[in-house]
Amino acid sequence: MKIDLTETTASAINKALVQGRRAIGTPAIGMVLTLVIVTDEENAYDALRAANDASREHPSRTLVVIKRVSRTPRNRAKARLDAEVRVGTDAGTGETVLLRLYGEAIDHAQSVVLPLLLPDAPVVVWWAVNAPLNPAKDPLGALAQRRVTDAYAAEQPIAELTGRADTYTPGDTDLSWTRITPWRSMLAAALDQSPCKVTSAVVEGEEFNPSCELLGMWLASRLDVPVTRAVSPGPGLTEVRLETTAGTIVLGRPDASLATLAMPGQPDRAVALKRRETSELLAEELRRLDPDDIYAAALKYGVDRLQLPGAGTPAADGQPAAEAGDAPAKPVAKKAPAKKAAAK
Numbered sequence: 001m002k003i004d005l006t007e008t009t010a011s012a013i014n015k016a017l018v019q020g021r022r023a024i025g026t027p028a029i030g031m032v033l034t035l036v037i038v039t040d041e042e043n044a045y046d047a048l049r050a051a052n053d054a055s056r057e058h059p060s061r062t063l064v065v066i067k068r069v070s071r072t073p074r075n076r077a078k079a080r081l082d083a084e085v086r087v088g089t090d091a092g093t094g095e096t097v098l099l100r101l102y103g104e105a106i107d108h109a110q111s112v113v114l115p116l117l118l119p120d121a122p123v124v125v126w127w128a129v130n131a132p133l134n135p136a137k138d139p140l141g142a143l144a145q146r147r148v149t150d151a152y153a154a155e156q157p158i159a160e161l162t163g164r165a166d167t168y169t170p171g172d173t174d175l176s177w178t179r180i181t182p183w184r185s186m187l188a189a190a191l192d193q194s195p196c197k198v199t200s201a202v203v204e205g206e207e208f209n210p211s212c213e214l215l216g217m218w219l220a221s222r223l224d225v226p227v228t229r230a231v232s233p234g235p236g237l238t239e240v241r242l243e244t245t246a247g248t249i250v251l252g253r254p255d256a257s258l259a260t261l262a263m264p265g266q267p268d269r270a271v272a273l274k275r276r277e278t279s280e281l282l283a284e285e286l287r288r289l290d291p292d293d294i295y296a297a298a299l300k301y302g303v304d305r306l307q308l309p310g311a312g313t314p315a316a317d318g319q320p321a322a323e324a325g326d327a328p329a330k331p332v333a334k335k336a337p338a339k340k341a342a343a344k
Helices: 010-024 041-054 073-077 103-116 157-166 181-193 210-223 278-286 293-300
Strands: 002-005 033-039 060-067 080-087 095-102 123-127 146-149 172-174 198-205 227-231 237-244 247-252 258-262 269-272 334-336
Touching: 002 010, 010 080, 010 095, 010 103, 033 041, 033 103, 041 060, 041 095, 041 278, 060 103, 080 103, 095 103, 123 278, 146 278, 157 210, 157 293, 172 293, 181 210, 181 237, 181 247, 181 258, 198 210, 210 227, 210 237, 210 293
Parallel strands: 033 060, 033 123, 060 095, 123 146, 146 172, 198 227
Antiparallel strands: 002 080, 080 095, 198 237, 227 334, 237 247, 247 258, 258 269
């Protein structure tokens, strides 16, 4: 069921939600959280589809905030809110409200969203595109217990990671980190089966892929070994090599779906390691609302030594990587020096 509201208010939207639930015969609210999606008109369809798929596991009220750019000074000065309320089969297993903000309402999105939040339920904000530099200080982000960004959608993903490290607040997370969960699980399981010491590592993947950088920093922070970041045509992550005292452990995925794990003294084995859809990544992030300390440690480890797009050399210790340089240059393999991990 869909209800269109033009030049409306938050009060009218709440009444429409109640009306819609009664019309389909489900007056009770069985949702576990409020998911706020901040996007533009171009990406709204894909973001909403991912949220609807994730709602099968996490029934939620989904508020899609779409900021519409006004063409004339007169329209920019006039605040206006249009809404589309969806309940029943049109909204997955929860409720969906598309909020289109015009004019001055764009700068006060939190005032529109606040009356529509589910009472006594967690709030998660997901920026599908154009995430703020400091999500926790954003007016919408300040309403949430969990703030989800995606560095891969940024124009300069590696610079985005540096900014995320500088402004990290407990509750922040990024879908680039979620994408490497199967890789981290597989590598941890491989090391559990091989009682040996890791001496170095190589992470190979697409250029400017933040997931590759995060995986490299995770290995460096947890294993306290030098990590080399190599570039490959992709797609995504293609290979991780761990040099150990017993030999080389290789986890390679050349075709984005099936990987091969090679370990010393054991036959090679095929493992499923496909690239996951956004809905799967979002569902994983909604399973936990507490701070992700492992993500924080990986993000902050050696971020100041990341080579940004255009940087000729990694930044020196103590100098922010964002100041390393702006001239275009294609990065080649780079090594993160060994550093004592803050937490084992």
